[in-house]
Amino acid sequence: MKRSLLLTTGLAIALGAGTALAQVKPEIMVKQRQAAMTLQAKYLGGMVPMAQGKVPFRADVVAYNASLLDALSRMPWDGFAESTKDAKSAALPAIWNEPAKFKQAQDNFHNAVDALVRASKGGDEAAMKSAIGGVGKACGGCHENFRQKQ
Amino acid sequence: MKRSLLLTTGLAIALGAGTALAQVKPEIMVKQRQAAMTLQAKYLGGMVPMAQGKVPFRADVVAYNASLLDALSRMPWDGFAESTKDAKSAALPAIWNEPAKFKQAQDNFHNAVDALVRASKGGDEAAMKSAIGGVGKACGGCHENFRQKQ
Numbered sequence: 266m267k268r269s270l271l272l273t274t275g276l277a278i279a280l281g282a283g284t285a286l287a288q289v290k291p292e293i294m295v296k297q298r299q300a301a302m303t304l305q306a307k308y309l310g311g312m313v314p315m316a317q318g319k320v321p322f323r324a325d326v327v328a329y330n331a332s333l334l335d336a337l338s339r340m341p342w343d344g345f346a347e348s349t350k351d352a353k354s355a356a357l358p359a360i361w362n363e364p365a366k367f368k369q370a371q372d373n374f375h376n377a378v379d380a381l382v383r384a385s386k387g388g389d390e391a392a393m394k395s396a397i398g399g400v401g402k403a404c405g406g407c408h409e410n411f412r413q414k415q
Numbered sequence: 416m417k418r419s420l421l422l423t424t425g426l427a428i429a430l431g432a433g434t435a436l437a438q439v440k441p442e443i444m445v446k447q448r449q450a451a452m453t454l455q456a457k458y459l460g461g462m463v464p465m466a467q468g469k470v471p472f473r474a475d476v477v478a479y480n481a482s483l484l485d486a487l488s489r490m491p492w493d494g495f496a497e498s499t500k501d502a503k504s505a506a507l508p509a510i511w512n513e514p515a516k517f518k519q520a521q522d523n524f525h526n527a528v529d530a531l532v533r534a535s536k537g538g539d540e541a542a543m544k545s546a547i548g549g550v551g552k553a554c555g556g557c558h559e560n561f562r563q564k565q
Contacts, residue, residue, distance in 0.1 A: 297453055299450075300450035301450075301454060303446055333489065336486030339483065
């Protein structure tokens with residue numbers, strides 16, 4: 266609940282974030298949102314092999330990466346402005362045609378990151394591993410419907 | 416002091432962050448560090464016109480952007496691994512030839528972001544505007560010596 270409020274506030278702020286969005290070129294907005302996705306992949310990617318038992322589990326790395334994912338999870342969404350509809354990217358039209366569904370997919374991701382942040386503070390290795398998987402699933406759930414197949 | 420400790424811990428964690436860095440391809444590391452720079456520019460860029468008095472000042476936007484910059488300021492540095500020396504980018508050899516000077520430039524940036532985060536909690540508009548300028552100066556200070564002229 267607190268998180269939802271925070272997100273809503275964050276969104277409202279992001280939407281008015283200093284420079285009027287209309288002034289930012291669509292290709293810059295695409296570059297910025299792709300940058301956020303690249304970094305989400307970096308910090309999730311650093312944890313997945315731990316969740317899979319392929320590398321030694323390190324709770325400190327999970328806590329660190331989760332805190333950075335928490336910030337990154339706020340960054341991509343204002344980049345999907347209507348003005349970017351025709352810019353070159355892997356974004357599917359469903360983003361703008363089904364905004365409620367797209368918002369739901371974002372919320373699922375936020376909730377999964379939130380669960381990981383909480384788990385990373387709890388010290389339970391199994392819970393952290395499960396929460397890492399949850400974030401990966403939420404990424405995939407959004408890509409499934411809103412990104413061109415890679 | 417606390418911040419320095421945090422940064423040192425963060426760096427130590429980042430250097431061991433889940434997947435061994437040697438396994439990450441140099442071009443991916445370049446892409447990730449450039450993504451962090453792109454997002455730093457987004458959130459600083461949202462504040463500069465406010466500091467310059469070109470758009471209305473909003474303390475809530477400054478606090479929001481400062482908190483995201485705080486996370487972003489931790490993200491680029493592990494991407495400047497030795498393995499990326501020959502990858503295509505605007506990075507200058509001084510990064511690897513003068514590591515102490517490069518580290519000092521990072522510290523200057525961290526300190527400037529830290530000052531902005533503190534100012535954004537203090538409520539003094541002039542102090543926030545000055546701290547925004549300080550972050551811009553720290554970006555430029557690093558680019559001056561370590562990035563090819565654009």
